[in-house]
Amino acid sequence: MLQQIIDRRLAGKNKSIGNRERFLRRHKDQIREAVKRAVDGRGIRDIAQGEDIKIPKKDISEPVFGHGQGGKREMVHPGNQDYVRGDRIQRPKGGGGKGGGGQASDQGEGDDDFVFHLSKEEFMQVFFDDLALPNLARTTLAETPEFKTHRAGYSSDGTPNNLHVVRSMRGAIGRRIALGSDSRKELVRLEEILAALKRQPHAALHEVKELEDEIARLRAKIERIPYLDPIDLRYRSRVRVPVPTAKAVMFCLMDVSGSMDEARKDLAKRFFILLYLFLTRHYEKIDIVFIRHHTQAQEVDEQNFFHSTETGGTVVSSALVLMEEIAKARYPTSEWNIYGAQASDGDNWHHDSGRCRELLANNILPLCRYFAYVQVAEEEQNLWDEYSMLAGETKAFAIRKVTEASQIYPVFRELFKKEGATA
Amino acid sequence: MSRKSAVLPDPTPDMFTGSVSTEPKVRVKRAADVVTPPRAEKHLPAPNDWSFDLIEQYHAVIRQTARRFGLDTYPNQLEIITAEQMMDAYASVGMPVNYRHWSYGKEFIATEKNYRRGHMGLAYEIVINSNPCISYLMEENTMAMQALVIAHAAYGHNSFFKGNYLFKMWTDASSIIDYLVYAKNYVHECEERYGLDIVEETLDSCHALMNHGVDRYRRPSKLSLAQEQIRREEREAYAQRQINDMWRTLPRKAEKAVEEDKARRFPEEPQENILYFIEKNAPLLEPWQREVVRIVRKVAQYFYPQRQTQVMNEGWATFWHHHLLNTMYDDGQLTDGVMIEWLKSHTNVVYQPPVGHPAYSGINPYALGFAMYTDIKRICEKPSDEDRAWFPEVAGKDWLETIDHAMRNFKDESFVGQYLSPNLMREFRLFSIVDDEKDSELEVSAIHDESGYRRVRESLSRQYDLGSREPNIQVWSVNTRGDRSLVLRHTQHNDRPLHDNAQEVLKHVSRLWGFGVHLESADSSGFVTRRWSVDAPTHTS
Numbered sequence: 033m034l035q036q037i038i039d040r041r042l043a044g045k046n047k048s049i050g051n052r053e054r055f056l057r058r059h060k061d062q063i064r065e066a067v068k069r070a071v072d073g074r075g076i077r078d079i080a081q082g083e084d085i086k087i088p089k090k091d092i093s094e095p096v097f098g099h100g101q102g103g104k105r106e107m108v109h110p111g112n113q114d115y116v117r118g119d120r121i122q123r124p125k126g127g128g129g130k131g132g133g134g135q136a137s138d139q140g141e142g143d144d145d146f147v148f149h150l151s152k153e154e155f156m157q158v159f160f161d162d163l164a165l166p167n168l169a170r171t172t173l174a175e176t177p178e179f180k181t182h183r184a185g186y187s188s189d190g191t192p193n194n195l196h197v198v199r200s201m202r203g204a205i206g207r208r209i210a211l212g213s214d215s216r217k218e219l220v221r222l223e224e225i226l227a228a229l230k231r232q233p234h235a236a237l238h239e240v241k242e243l244e245d246e247i248a249r250l251r252a253k254i255e256r257i258p259y260l261d262p263i264d265l266r267y268r269s270r271v272r273v274p275v276p277t278a279k280a281v282m283f284c285l286m287d288v289s290g291s292m293d294e295a296r297k298d299l300a301k302r303f304f305i306l307l308y309l310f311l312t313r314h315y316e317k318i319d320i321v322f323i324r325h326h327t328q329a330q331e332v333d334e335q336n337f338f339h340s341t342e343t344g345g346t347v348v349s350s351a352l353v354l355m356e357e358i359a360k361a362r363y364p365t366s367e368w369n370i371y372g373a374q375a376s377d378g379d380n381w382h383h384d385s386g387r388c389r390e391l392l393a394n395n396i397l398p399l400c401r402y403f404a405y406v407q408v409a410e411e412e413q414n415l416w417d418e419y420s421m422l423a424g425e426t427k428a429f430a431i432r433k434v435t436e437a438s439q440i441y442p443v444f445r446e447l448f449k450k451e452g453a454t455a
Numbered sequence: 456m457s458r459k460s461a462v463l464p465d466p467t468p469d470m471f472t473g474s475v476s477t478e479p480k481v482r483v484k485r486a487a488d489v490v491t492p493p494r495a496e497k498h499l500p501a502p503n504d505w506s507f508d509l510i511e512q513y514h515a516v517i518r519q520t521a522r523r524f525g526l527d528t529y530p531n532q533l534e535i536i537t538a539e540q541m542m543d544a545y546a547s548v549g550m551p552v553n554y555r556h557w558s559y560g561k562e563f564i565a566t567e568k569n570y571r572r573g574h575m576g577l578a579y580e581i582v583i584n585s586n587p588c589i590s591y592l593m594e595e596n597t598m599a600m601q602a603l604v605i606a607h608a609a610y611g612h613n614s615f616f617k618g619n620y621l622f623k624m625w626t627d628a629s630s631i632i633d634y635l636v637y638a639k640n641y642v643h644e645c646e647e648r649y650g651l652d653i654v655e656e657t658l659d660s661c662h663a664l665m666n667h668g669v670d671r672y673r674r675p676s677k678l679s680l681a682q683e684q685i686r687r688e689e690r691e692a693y694a695q696r697q698i699n700d701m702w703r704t705l706p707r708k709a710e711k712a713v714e715e716d717k718a719r720r721f722p723e724e725p726q727e728n729i730l731y732f733i734e735k736n737a738p739l740l741e742p743w744q745r746e747v748v749r750i751v752r753k754v755a756q757y758f759y760p761q762r763q764t765q766v767m768n769e770g771w772a773t774f775w776h777h778h779l780l781n782t783m784y785d786d787g788q789l790t791d792g793v794m795i796e797w798l799k800s801h802t803n804v805v806y807q808p809p810v811g812h813p814a815y816s817g818i819n820p821y822a823l824g825f826a827m828y829t830d831i832k833r834i835c836e837k838p839s840d841e842d843r844a845w846f847p848e849v850a851g852k853d854w855l856e857t858i859d860h861a862m863r864n865f866k867d868e869s870f871v872g873q874y875l876s877p878n879l880m881r882e883f884r885l886f887s888i889v890d891d892e893k894d895s896e897l898e899v900s901a902i903h904d905e906s907g908y909r910r911v912r913e914s915l916s917r918q919y920d921l922g923s924r925e926p927n928i929q930v931w932s933v934n935t936r937g938d939r940s941l942v943l944r945h946t947q948h949n950d951r952p953l954h955d956n957a958q959e960v961l962k963h964v965s966r967l968w969g970f971g972v973h974l975e976s977a978d979s980s981g982f983v984t985r986r987w988s989v990d991a992p993t994h995t996s
Contacts, residue, residue, distance in 0.1 A: 037510055037533045040540060041594055048543040048563045054655065055560030092561055095663055095959035097926050103951030104891040108915040110818060111809020112886040112902055119899040121888070148564040 056154065062087050063150065067158045072298060075334050076308045076320065079159070082152045086145040162302075162437045181270040190267025199266035207264055212254045219250045280315035280369040280401075282307060283355050286337065287376035288324040289346045296408040297338055300375035303406050303440050307373045315369065321358055325351035327381075331358065348380045348415060352391045359399055372396065372403040380415040389418040397429060404443045405431040484525025486835075486855035492523075495787040505598040507535075513602045514609075516788050520779050521610040524855060528613040529588040529628060533605065536591050542566045544581050544591065548758070551583065552635045554642035554750070556658050582608035584616040584761075586628035599796035602789075606779045611772025618863045619767070621760035631757060637683055638750045645743050657744050660963035661730065661751035666925055668730030668752040669759045691742035698738055725929040725944065729964070730755070732930045738939065739969030748967065763866040763921055770824015771862050777801060777825070807883065818915075823883070827870070830879045831858050841877060849874075867919035875915065877908045887914040892950075923948055931975070938991070940971035947978050958987050965989040 056063060066085045074081075115121075150158075186199055226243045229235045284304045286292070292300075311318050322337035323329055329350040351374070359370055380388070397403060405419055410433065423431045432443040499512055510533065521528070536544070546562035547553040583589040590608040592601050616622050646654045661668070726732045733740070734748040761768065780797060783789050807822035808814040831849065834842045835857050838850035849857055861874060886902040887910065901907030901914070917923055931944035943964065945953055953976055965972040974987040 037507055037514075037535065039507075040534045040536045047540065048546060048560060050555040051547065051557065051560035051563060053560070054555055054557035054651070055564070057651065058557045058655065093956075094558055094659070095956040095963070096666055097928055097945075097957060097960050098954040099926055100952045100954040102892045103947065104889065104893075104949040105951060106887050106889050106900060106914045106917070108818070108885050108887045108911055108918060109810040110807050110883040110885055111811070111815075112884040113809075115886055115899045115902060117899055117902055117904070117907055121897040121899065123890075123895065123897055146561070146565070148568065 056150075059085075059087055059092070060158075062091065064158055064162065067150075067155060067162070070155070071159065071302065071305070076301075076305050079305050079309065080152060080156060080312075083150045083155050084147055085150050086147050089146055092146050181272055184269050184271040186266045187269035188263070188266065190269065194267040194270070196266045196268050200260070200264050203264040203266060204260045207261060208257050208259070211257050215250050215254050219247060219254070222247050222250070279317040279319070279367060280311050280371060281319040281321060281359075281363045282311055283321045283323060283359070283370070283372045284337065285323045285325070285351045285355060285372065285374040285376075287326070287346055287348070287379070288337075288340065288342050289326045289344060289377075289379065290342070291377050291379055292408075296377055299408045299434055299437060299440070300406070301338060302437050303375055303404075303434070303443070304373055306440060307371060307404065311371060319363070319368075321355075323351050323354055323358075325354075329354040345381055346376075346379050347384050348376060349384050349387045349391055352388060352396060356391070356395050356399070359396075365399055370400045372400050374403070374405045375408060376405075376415070377409040378407045378411065378413045378416050379409075380413065382414050385414040385418045388415060389422055392419075392429070393422055393425075397426060400428060402428050402430075404429075406434045406440065406443055407431070408434055410435060484855055484859075485853045487853060489523055489855070492786065497787075498790050499788050499793075501598065501790040501793045503597050505592075505596065505601050509598055510592070510601055510605075513598070514605055516783060517602065517606050517610060517779055520782050520786070521606075521614075521775070523782075524778070525859075526610050526614040526775065527617055528610060529586045529617050531609045531613065532587040532589045533609065534589060534591055535594055537594055538570070541581065541591060541593050542570060548754075549581050549583065550635055551589065552632065552639050553754075554635075554639045554658075555646075556662075557655065558662065580604040580608040582612040583631075584612075584622065584626055584628055584757075585632050588613040588616065588628070597796065599793040600800065602780065602793065603776055603797040603800060606776035607772045610779065611775040612768060614775070615764075615768050615771045615862060618859070619760070619764060619866075620864055621764060621866055625760045626757050634683065634753065638754070641746060641750065645747065649741075649743065654747070656966065657747050658751065660966045661748050663960045663963040664730050664733075664967075665751060665755045667928055668728060668748075668755045670728055670731065670756060687746060691745065694735065694745055695742060698736070721933045721935050722930060725931055727927075727929045728752075729928065729930055729943070733964075733967050736933070737968050740967065744967075760866075763868070763919075766820040766824040766827070766867045766919065767862065767865065767870050768824070769821045770826075770828050773801070773805060773821050773825040774828035774858075777829075809884070823871075826879055826882070827874055828858050828861070830876055831861060831874055833878075834876065839878070845876060846874075868916050868921075871919055872912065872916035875912045877903070880908055880911055885911050885915065887911050926951075926953055928974070938971055939969075940973060940991075941965075941968045943972065943974045945974060945976040947976060947984075950978060952976065952985070958989070961987050961989045966992055 063085055066083065070083045071079065186196060222243055226240065226247065229240055229243065282304075286297070286300055308318070308320065320334075322332050322334055324332055324337055324340075324342075325346070325348065326342045326344045327347045327350065331354065355372065359365075363370060392403070407416055416431075416433075419431050423429050430443050432439065434440050434443070499516060500509065502509075514531075514533065518531075542563055544551060546566050547559040553559065581591045588609065590604065590613070592604055596604065616626075616628060622628075642654060642658070722732065722736075730748055730752045734745050734752065737745075740748070776797075780789065780794070784794055805819070805822045805825050807819045832854040834846055834849050835852050835854035838846070843850045861870065865873060880903040884903055886907070887900050889898045889900045891898075901910035903911065927946045927948060928943055929946070931942040933942070934940045941964070943961075945957075953974075957974060961972055961974055970991045972989050975983045976985040977983050
């Protein structure tokens with residue numbers, strides 16, 4: 033007799049993942065489009081989240097031969113109320129006749145779209161694909177930071193091996209003193225009275241007896257205070273802390289003059305996001321400073337940074353000056369790792385470019401761990417030339433021309449390579 | 456079918472399935488022979504949560520009870536699975552293994568979403584027509600629900616799979632799992648060798664024609680995994696030779712038989728199994744693609760009986776879980792609490808919302824099937840004069856024999872045509888409506904009254920005929936001399952036209968065929984009313 037009960041629960045978990053991969057692969061264009069829209073809409077800090085993807089139903093339908101409307105057919109239905117043979121019924125709207133009842137959607141929402149949730153990992157995968165991130169960099173970004181346990185004071189619960197004896201005893205002494213002090217004071221007073229009484233020749237015996245009883249009671253009371261109570265116990269507290277505990281600040285510098293259109297800003301945004309993601313893996317706390325500039329530089333919030341356009345000329349050095357000021361005022365290099373990311377279309381007032389190079393070389397690069405510049409336009413102007421000269425000299429400075437999202441990553445190659453090698 | 460019933464105690468059928476004789480003689484038990492055992496002294500424990508031990512205890516009792524009624528089943532294999540695994544099996548056409556395809560991923564997402572939002576309870580059972588018969592028990596189910604599922608799937612569906620003539624004819628329970636493992640590995644191998652894209656395209660195209668990839672009149676051969684592999688290689692080599700031969704461009708002999716040749720059409724007879732035709736004759740398919748076509752065709756064939764016996768199959772399983780669990784209650788095995796719990800589920804399952812109700816979506820096969828078997832039992836046991844007039848061959852007969860006969864020898868179409876009683880038509884208040892596009896209004900053609908019973912019954916029976924539900928499309932001809940284009944012909948049924956996505960499907964056909972494809976839709980007099988055409992796909996190689 034073959035009869036068995038098999039527990040399959042542990043086997044074959046996530047069995048349909050292969051099918052899901054194929055589904056995502058098939059609709060990668062729509063998904064990429066949706067991810068792109070999501071990236072545009074999200075703040076830099078919210079980038080690493082899942083996203084709901086909508087795909088038009090017609091794109092995922094699988095056609096088969098079937099009957100269309102028309103012709104003649106007869107359908108049987110249950111639940112006749114009061115029809116008799118020969119009754120004529122208005123054809124219900126939508127043409128199909130009542131027969132189509134089964135085809136009507138029973139899913140509450142939008143019949144036109146197939147909606148599903150792209151998990152955070154899948155979302156980042158698509159985002160990285162867009163940026164042509166190599167695998168090493170992906171793992172650098174995607175891995176959860178390592179934790180180390182650190183001592184962090186004392187706590188009142190923990191495991192015995194973390195028991196801190198001295199602290200516990202100290203607590204016990206304190207408690208014993210606090211709880212017993214009234215009784216002891218009283219005891220001392222009574223003992224004095226008793227001693228005085230005893231010195232008198234005609235001491236009333238019953239008074240002595242009363243006092244002695246009282247003293248005995250107090251002693252017993254003091255005795256009853258426990259030497260060590262569970263509330264005295266102190267344990268060494270340990271907390272999990274991400275390994276990189278330092279702080280970083282990221283300066284985003286962007287040209288917002290009229291020539292920076294939406295597409296260029298979008299490229300710039302991806303550039304900033306990538307740097308941000310990199311930093312989140314390595315620093316516990318990250319500040320972002322947004323500086324936009326045309327002829328003057330200004331510190332703004334993220335919304336204004338990406339979504340407002342100014343007209344007028346361009347003086348890039350203004351932004352660098354502001355960056356230096358802010359860095360010196362708020363982010364001392366002893367505490368903060370400073371990263372700079374600058375995006376521009378390369379347009380600059382021509383007398384200014386030389387000054388930019390000097391500012392960078394003398395004032396900013398010494399402060400920074402890394403500074404990256406992307407030019408989101410093809411033509412080479414004097415700013416590019418000046419920066420190129422500098423780029424040859426120092427490793428912590430990278431420049432790149434970017435006209436597509438996939439060209440952004442190489443700007444950071446140095447950064448990822450260094451970190452990847454040690455990781 | 457006349458069977459002499461045996462008064463012998465029922466042998467344990469499970470024990471004999473190991474050595475399969477080609478046509479096992481099944482003895483049908485008569486209701487009169489069913490021996491009621493003494494009432495159990497103690498009912499089965501009935502905590503809310505199940506345990507392996509409890510499932511075994513319940514299963515043992517259900518099995519005994521099922522045996523008392525002579526249910527003949529494949530051996531059972533019960534598997535405990537999680538909700539996620541249930542969704543997974545649900546999404547990949549209910550099979551525990553299958554080749555990978557994006558559409559199953561889509562189904563999974565849709566299923567999961569509905570489940571999460573609570574729009575749909577998960578199917579509480581999936582049972583696989585295999586030997587041993589695999590039934591899934593979801594870990595979330597309570598003990599009472601597990602008992603229900605065991606009775607429903609492991610004894611209801613299982614005995615149907617083993618007994619119904621369509622399943623006997625078209626499926627081979629012992630080899631399906633092996634075959635799917637083979638299919639999965641083969642498709643995977645193809646993906647690695649030829650790339651995901653082309654495999655996906657091929658599968659897409661095959662799926663589009665899946666309903667037109669079944670044989671209706673031939674018995675498929677049984678093959679084990681190993682045989683299948685050996686045979687495949689031979690087949691590929693042979694098929695390629697044949698095709699080369701058919702499309703040979705050099706004249707065979709410079710004879711003057713050309714005229715005669717021209718007149719000979721190919722195929723000589725129209726063929727209804729389009730996938731089969733493509734597998735054997737498409738000129739440009741690679742050998743591996745032919746094998747993929749064949750795999751899809753085989754899977755379609757396996758599901759062909761299920762599509763034709765929904766009412767019968769679900770009705771049978773529902774009837775038996777109802778009957779088995781009630782019998783167990785009468786025997787003192789089940790507590791009131793367990794009864795109330797499964798009855799609540801049962802009531803939901805067999806609910807038939809009336810037309811016009813927001814929940815109405817056609818006739819519920821569980822409701823109709825359950826009602827019909829119950830009604831047949833009633834006609835056997837307490838026939839009215841009307842029943843005697845309508846079912847002289849059933850009224851007053853042994854009910855167990857009668858429903859067993861019904862389960863074995865019918866499909867939905869004929870089952871309804873044979874057994875739907877006036878009593879049940881009144882109970883369901885069935886009526887039929889004619890929807891003719893030439894008419895501006897719908898007409899009620901018959902209702903549940905003396906003059907309408909036959910018409911309603913015939914009409915409902917036709918509704919379950921796959922031939923009228925799915926358009927009749929056949930391979931008509933191939934232009935072997937010219938552009939090698941393939942002509943398909945749709946023969947209209949009651950002037951019903953094809954759906955607009957015919958053009959899309961045709962693209963899939965041409966992808967497999969490799970050359971241009973035409974589809975003609977012909978009305979009842981053979982006059983072509985509409986044509987679709989797709990040009991030959993551009994060839995890269």
